[in-house]
Amino acid sequence: MSHPTIAALIARSNRLGSDPENTNYAGGNTSAKGTDTDPVTGGPVELMWVKGSGGDLGTLTERGLAVLRMDRLRALAEVYPGVDREDEMVAALDYTLHGRGGAAPSIDTAMHGLVDAAHVDHLHPDSGIALATAADGPELTRKIFGDRVVWVPWRRPGFQLGLDIAEIRKQNPQAIGTILGGHGITAWGETSDEAEAASLEIIEAAARYIESNGRAEPFGALITGYEPLPEAERRAKAAALAPFLRGLVSTDKTQVGHFTDVAPVLEFLSCAEHPRLAALGTSCPDHFLRTKVTPLVLDLPADASIEECRARLTELHESYRADYRAYYERHATAASPAMRGADPAVVLIPGVGMFSYGKDKQTARVAGEFYLNAINVMRGAEAISRYAPIDEAEKFGIEYWALEEAKLARMPTPKPLATRIALVTGAASGIGRAIAERLAAEGACVVVADLDGEKAAAVAAEIGSTDVAIGISADVTDEAQVQAAVDACVLAFGGLDIVVNNAGLSLSKSLLETTAADWDLQHKVMARGSFLVSKAAAKALIEQRLGGDIIYISSKNAVFAGPNNIAYSATKADQAHQVRLLAAELGEHSIKVNGINPDGVVRGSGIFAGGWGAQRAAVYGVDEADLGRFYAQRTLLKREVLPEHIANAAFALCGPEFSHTTGLHVPVDAGVAAAFLR
Template identity: 50%
Template sequence: MSTNNSTITKFKHVSYLWDEAKAASMAGDEVALLIYRSNLLGADLRLTNYGGGNTSCKAMATDPLTGESTEVMWVKGSGGDLGTLKRSGLAALYVDRMHRLKNIYKGLDQEDEMVELLNHCIYDLQSKAPSIDTTLHGFLPFAHIDHLHPDAAIAIAASKDGKKITQELFNGTIGWVEWQKPGFDLGLKLRQCLDENPGIRGIMLGSHGLFTWGDTAYESYLNTLEVIERCAEYLQENIGKKRPVFGGQRMESLPKADRLARAAALAPVLRGYCSSKTKMIGHFTDDDRVLEFINSNDLDRLAPLGTSCPDHFLRTKISPLVLDFSVTEDISVIKEKLGPMFDAYRQMYTDYYNACKHPNSPAIRDTNPVVILYPGIGMFTFAKDKQTARVAAEFYINAINVMKGAEAISSYISLPRQEAFNIEYWLLEEAKLQRMPKPKPLTGRIALVTGSAGGIGKAIAQKFAQEGAVVVINDNDAQRLETAKASFSQQFGADGFAADVLDVTKIDTIRKTFNTAALAFGGVDIVVNCAGLSISKPMEEHTEADWDLLYDVLVKGQFLVTQAGIEVMRKQNMGGDVLNIVSKNALVSGPNNAGYGSAKAAQLHLGRLNAAELGKDHIRVNTVNPDAVISDSKIWEGAWAEGRAKAYGVTVAELPAFYAKRTLLNEIILPEDIANACFAFVGGLLNKATGNVLNIDGGVAMAFVR
């Protein structure tokens, strides 16, 4: 196995990533080489989409029951992603037992039963459950097989003249199998295609994807790249040659900044409509490929057709919703027009379900769109969580690429509606959905916590993320925010949070951060006013600047952030929560505390006033009163701690114990304690509570509200 520069440089449309030295270290371990090859293929989205495709290898292994050598196939199991595949994600099956299943197969009506029977072929009892594609690999005789969904290949597979083009493009060395739902019978069709065309290097599946193979992991990898490269090269040679791409552009996009502002303003409105059944998380993209499609003359013809590849379709629904609005129309006017448009989409989806359903079909699912296209602006996608929404967008871009290529070389054809339904409401898919873990309490919720780069704010944001929410962390300290971003990325991944610099005294940064929330997730459901500072001085030393700073940050900041939050919540029309992190000092008089204590009292009453006003919007406003939360708090750095220690006649080091001793429970209060209190308000058990004050101070009798 050797590689020279000409091998590497001949690829222009895919990435050649094979490392000979790394592969050599796995020599003799075919499963390790399978994992290595799979990860390389999954690392290039031009080769296959996230979670899509599967790979396999066959090798001899010892049968634990007989001690004899037997052929075993390792194949990517149900679920998972090639780019991150590990051994634990593989299913391992006896090859001879799989072949014996042919003896009991009676026809298409038995397809689902055959998947269950694969469990009788399991070699490794700890392996992943076999996927529906298992026999597609098992019935082909090759040692290493790749089944991928590359846009370039599907563009040919989903074109009207796909079979003819495949024959001519590869001089008969790539076979063709017409569209058929994946399963046992399709595995038999693949083997039949091979038997009728001995010596072929792969098979194109109509409207679906590509099978390629080799005697070694490297040969399979190289063969896969070469076939996809040739497909991509052919498309490039033809795109725009016969006619303008997508029939040419019918409109121009707004400038970038204006597009994002427009999208941020509209996203919460769309999210509200898409969440009529279940709270959804959004994603927005104005990728150039999206804009080329949605601004084109062919949009109205192609968009209703839907996608072809089952992987694309399952994540993007039968077709997108296209918004027929100008890019300058007032958002309030659009909001009124959206109602009938969503009603029409839901009716279309209901009619599709009723026309295609079988006697044993699962109940109709959410009738709202997943993909929403806004010409001149971009694409919105909505799903149960951020990752699913983002991946739906990626899949629709795959579909755009497929339509673009297919239209360049022939004409695009999508799955027939009945075939699409049979995939979407497949009983095996339904069973997979039913096995999904129960959603966490805050799944589908978006929380914006001010001052969340450290201390109480960070603990609240972490707690909410742990309970299923996506969070928007922010701080006025950019360096501290960077540290928090690294921590959240490690804990929750890139899809779990967004981050922005926010100064609660500056309205432009507040608006920018709420726009970040809208573009990243679709809006906001929970606003936590946690940003703060403290100044402890005797009256005679307190300056006007001290006073103004305290009231600007604590009172005005709370007001401005709440005001921006409720604007978004009202657009969504789903209610929401505002939590104000105040202090026991709002209720207790103490020395050297005129500015801070009175500002906290103003915060407390502002929360009550907001609760009284916002009930009609089903926006609940509640307050948590901490005391002496010293851990990881900027408030307790420097002068404030020194001031409080001086006021009470103790040292700074003695403050935690001093505060604990004066409580009824003799407890030190930690940031996590405040986070738990916040979760209590928004976790689902107190949905009919508003205007409340919850003290988390270890028990300070003077702070009792009643």
């Protein structure tokens, strides 16, 4: 980083953005003004570096900054056509960029550029928004800060808001910042340290006032029966409801989910005022853009049965959709974008917790984090005053802002498996690992399940963050562990779409050498294990009502009779017929069931490394190191089969091109004529 002003800005941004008490994920922006050398004239040029659209302060780098010329930015004030043509000013910002300009300027750029201060912060702290949404926010602001912080009545972000704050700064030289009604805070300083100190002073003073002066029960008295369930009980109930809920909220388009049962959510739902406050919705634009104007709130006590919850949630979901459509129709004009969908983004279950939804796991998780911010805001506002968010018309104006629509249009095309959630067994090595990696690369969220939980976690970490993959321990022979694996999947990502039965082991023995214990172990892991996984997964898939895919990693040995392989080949034949049976049974639920028949996959295989390779090499009279080449030479294509080849087939079977295929076994064996399907 060559410029010291940029270095200081990035450091300040990261410090402020890494603390959720200062601002929400991707919320707010920071800026710094300074001079640099104009590469054309060789002379100095005054510039502003500001966090660009869509970035996150906590992880901001220089690439996330928009770079603008201050002379041209200030000149825009002379041609500003008024609030009715605000959107034109965002387009005009492109003509103020310096060189290539870096990231796209955000709607808040004018706020930073027009304020006469070298460093400006705009943040969304819970304490600041609590003041900003308090019914008597102006009076509280004067009481807490005197003339050091000035109240700004609600105005939609844009050029006029920048002009307003610039005028406040001019008229109040003693002020260090503002409380933006319904929105957040803005602070400034002549140095980076001064701006940061001003931001923290506002945040911390507001928090101290709320803590010292707030009433004891801002959400009202506890409601009998709405107390949090014990942890194990509430998480079991959440897992039982998750697939059903995901089906409901995916009426318009399939969504990924996130679940949290943190204490503030459970407290909010256990108190008398939560229905009133939830109905008021969120206020900060960053909040309701991700959470929608209101959540769906189940109005049943914590001990309501799963059946009662499903029935009532169905009714409430229908009402929510009708109410959302009515909200859209109340405010939409001929110029408004089409309604984006009427399903809720946040569902609150008393005694259990909060489910949040989005186009991917990160979006779903952030929606939940933002609603947690909103709960904290409501607590603060209700503690010292009355929560009074911006009105519905203003919310609609931002939710269906043409600029927001343009931002959505710039989003990259989703990957083929976007919004799909996969559970892969035996995924810490070999075929299972390759499949997990491929599905994640194609956009799926993946649960890496393996008998070795530590290895599963390591593989998941290599695939990506917990927004992409998690690793869990699961013994597929244990019914309780299998159910726990499915529960972990639906709690992590909201549901389940793809199941890959890959866990296995192999014993290479002749008939006379194979013991009953060998036979039982082989069948217990693969035949019984696949059955248990498919049964638990199918229950979730059926409740979800979104279809799905179950894939069995069978083997050419399911149809090819080789020597000294009685237990393994017989159990593979069992798995192969499970595919046909389940395809016939689950088709009415739009669940496809298919199998893959590989040839021996030597490289990267946990089974072959565990002794099976040495046993098979001995059967065929070759060195173990040459076993892969031996297998290849007996095929029609003379090619060795690798884990990624099986992963290719798995992706194809659950991808869009095979939407009408079920009950199929796909050979991935480079051509073993004796294993041709008949």
